[in-house]
Amino acid sequence: MAAIQASPRLRQRKASLKMRLVPYLFLLPNMAIFGLFTVWPAINGFNISMYSSSNGRTFRWEGAGNYQRILTDEDFWGIVRNTVVYALSFVVLSVVLGVMLAVLVDQQRRGRTFFRSVFFVPVLISPVVAGLVWNWMLERQNGLINTFLRSFGIPEVPWLVDNNLAMVVVIGVGTWMQVGFYMLILLAGLQSIDPSVYEAAKIDGASRWRQFISLTFPLLQPSILVVVVLATIHGFQAFDFIYTLTGGGPVGATTLIVQYIYENGFVSPIRYGVASAGSVLLFCAIFALTIVNWMIGRKREAA
Amino acid sequence: MSNSTVTESAPEIAPSKTWTSTGRRKVTSTDALRVVILVTSALLALIPIVWLVLGSFKTPAELSKRPPTLLPESWGLSNYTEAMTRFNFPLYLTNSVIVTLGATLLTLAINSMAAYALAKYNFRGKNGLFLLTLATIMIPLQVILLPVYQVVASLGLVNTLWGLIIPAAATPTGVFILRQYMLSIPDELIEAARVDGAGEFRVFVRIVLPMCRPALAVVAILSIMWRWNDFLWPLVVAQSESVYTLPVALARFTAEETVPFNLIIAMSVVTVLPVIILFLFFQRQIVTGIANTGIK
Numbered sequence: 001m002a003a004i005q006a007s008p009r010l011r012q013r014k015a016s017l018k019m020r021l022v023p024y025l026f027l028l029p030n031m032a033i034f035g036l037f038t039v040w041p042a043i044n045g046f047n048i049s050m051y052s053s054s055n056g057r058t059f060r061w062e063g064a065g066n067y068q069r070i071l072t073d074e075d076f077w078g079i080v081r082n083t084v085v086y087a088l089s090f091v092v093l094s095v096v097l098g099v100m101l102a103v104l105v106d107q108q109r110r111g112r113t114f115f116r117s118v119f120f121v122p123v124l125i126s127p128v129v130a131g132l133v134w135n136w137m138l139e140r141q142n143g144l145i146n147t148f149l150r151s152f153g154i155p156e157v158p159w160l161v162d163n164n165l166a167m168v169v170v171i172g173v174g175t176w177m178q179v180g181f182y183m184l185i186l187l188a189g190l191q192s193i194d195p196s197v198y199e200a201a202k203i204d205g206a207s208r209w210r211q212f213i214s215l216t217f218p219l220l221q222p223s224i225l226v227v228v229v230l231a232t233i234h235g236f237q238a239f240d241f242i243y244t245l246t247g248g249g250p251v252g253a254t255t256l257i258v259q260y261i262y263e264n265g266f267v268s269p270i271r272y273g274v275a276s277a278g279s280v281l282l283f284c285a286i287f288a289l290t291i292v293n294w295m296i297g298r299k300r301e302a303a
Numbered sequence: 304m305s306n307s308t309v310t311e312s313a314p315e316i317a318p319s320k321t322w323t324s325t326g327r328r329k330v331t332s333t334d335a336l337r338v339v340i341l342v343t344s345a346l347l348a349l350i351p352i353v354w355l356v357l358g359s360f361k362t363p364a365e366l367s368k369r370p371p372t373l374l375p376e377s378w379g380l381s382n383y384t385e386a387m388t389r390f391n392f393p394l395y396l397t398n399s400v401i402v403t404l405g406a407t408l409l410t411l412a413i414n415s416m417a418a419y420a421l422a423k424y425n426f427r428g429k430n431g432l433f434l435l436t437l438a439t440i441m442i443p444l445q446v447i448l449l450p451v452y453q454v455v456a457s458l459g460l461v462n463t464l465w466g467l468i469i470p471a472a473a474t475p476t477g478v479f480i481l482r483q484y485m486l487s488i489p490d491e492l493i494e495a496a497r498v499d500g501a502g503e504f505r506v507f508v509r510i511v512l513p514m515c516r517p518a519l520a521v522v523a524i525l526s527i528m529w530r531w532n533d534f535l536w537p538l539v540v541a542q543s544e545s546v547y548t549l550p551v552a553l554a555r556f557t558a559e560e561t562v563p564f565n566l567i568i569a570m571s572v573v574t575v576l577p578v579i580i581l582f583l584f585f586q587r588q589i590v591t592g593i594a595n596t597g598i599k
Contacts, residue, residue, distance in 0.1 A: 022424065024426065026416045027420045029412070029413040030414060030417035031432070033470070034473035038442060038451075040450075042447050044450040101341075101344060104340060104341050107337060115341050122352075125579070126534070132571060133351045134351060137351060137354060147371055176347070180348070181593065262539070275449055283442065
């Protein structure tokens with residue numbers, strides 16, 4: 001009698017222990033890879049930035065020495081300046097052009113899907129190829145763009161030779177590659193706005209511009225916030241297309257922080273400590289900006 | 304395609320027509336302006352790609368012509384065949400395919416399992432793990448490049464295809480998309496399968512996964528796009544030529560000027576086309592996938 005009573009309870013307890021383990025087993029493979037290749041490196045990154053190495057194998061303790069070195073390095077501040085100029089212009093252009101394209105595509109009845117797809121094509125193509133093609137098209141003497149301009153009597157533009165123009169080109173190509181992605185997010189935001197809110201405005205005889213400013217724009221703000229956050233993160237990470245577009249040149253005029261990290265970490269002469277200190281500073285910048293963006297977004301929503 | 308959009312929005316158009324009927328002229332002029340801007344932007348988006356494809360058919364002599372010619376003299380495939388036979392491009396192409404497919408399969412497997420646990424079980428640390436996963440969207444590879452490389456190096460994975468496949472497989476975006484989708488699967492279905500005596504893993508494989516097909520498709524397509532175009536990580540891990548992927552080979556050869564430019568162009572087209580074709584076939588999934596993850 002006692003045995004009969006005990007056995008189902010025992011089985012139940014056993015089963016529940018197994019049941020409690022099951023979700024962890026499901027999580028294990030993902031979290032193992034995730035922990036090993038993302039979480040642990042993120043923590044270890046701070047640690048590494050306290051050491052220096054010229055080959056990536058033997059390390060010497062530096063303490064805050066790397067930070068001291070990097071923060072007093074004029075080249076580094078030049079790279080910070082380039083990165084901020086790029087990221088800021090990229091975010092502003094992405095939002096402005098993204099909203100513009102999204103609104104136009106949304107209002108377009110005929111061929112809406114076509115335009116949406118076409119604007120998304122540059123997002124799909126390999127950034128390495130994008131940089132390569134634009135480099136080719138912007139070639140000074142024989143490039144497609146200068147040839148086109150010449151037919152209007154405009155003299156050769158030194159796109160990739162002049163420091164400031166090269167930065168303009170990098171910003172332009174970076175935006176060209178990503179704006180279709182942001183447009184999609186904004187378009188989804190636009191389409192989730194209840195069309196009936198426009199009815200009242202139409203009855204009041206508000207112009208389209210007025211409707212945009214006082215209705216569309218405020219209702220679109222959650223999507224704009226998402227775009228600002230993503231574009232900020234994207235902007236600070238830009239590297240791949242620049243590698244084939246300008247290579248960071250002329251004379252470092254378009255070298256951004258990720259290229260700086262890559263070159264110091266992997267291209268001789270290797271300065272591991274400087275590279276990892278740069279990575280930590282980049283992480284802090286992205287983290288702080290993301291928080292600031294969300295806080296501004298929250299405040300706006302509350303107001 | 305355009306037909307369906309017209310019928311979709313037809314009910315909204317009907318009332319607006321009566322409102323604008325007095326100012327019809329004004330409306331058509333803004334419509335015209337809009338179409339002009341849209342068409343110009345579309346040209347800006349497409350011209351570089353069209354120029355690339357046209358260039359891939361041109362001979363070196365044609366490519367150096369001043370001024371450049373628009374259309375190639377012939378549509379021969381000699382640049383493609385030459386790139387594939389004279390250089391190691393078939394190898395890079397194979398590497399790219401293996402890495403992309405391998406990483407995507409691994410991502411689908413581990414992301415869906417993790418998503419299932421996060422969506423359908425209650426356990427200690429569930430919310431913490433979910434938040435941790437989401438938070439790492441803020442930690443892109445670029446900022447942990449060196450420490451990740453150290454892990455990969457200490458595992459002996461440098462210059463191997465596994466070193467390209469494994470580290471990027473646990474995507475937070477994939478976990479997120481799949482979890483959101485699995486939340487909509489009714490618990491009763493899973494319970495019913497359990498009552499029938501199916502084990503937990505069997506329930507997952509036989510019941511849950513087939514129901515998640517749309518979400519799995521979205522994750523698969525995103526993963527293929529990401530891995531195929533990846534550059535910084537392969538650049539760092541694939542140091543020897545035998546493990547180059549297409550983007551790494553293109554970037555290195557362009558910088559070194561070791562491969563003639565006409566062949567670089569042809570290989571660029573090979574690098575770009577698969578993703579564009581994939582997009583044309585799976586547009587709807589890609590668009591909804593991005594719209595959903597972007598918003599939430």
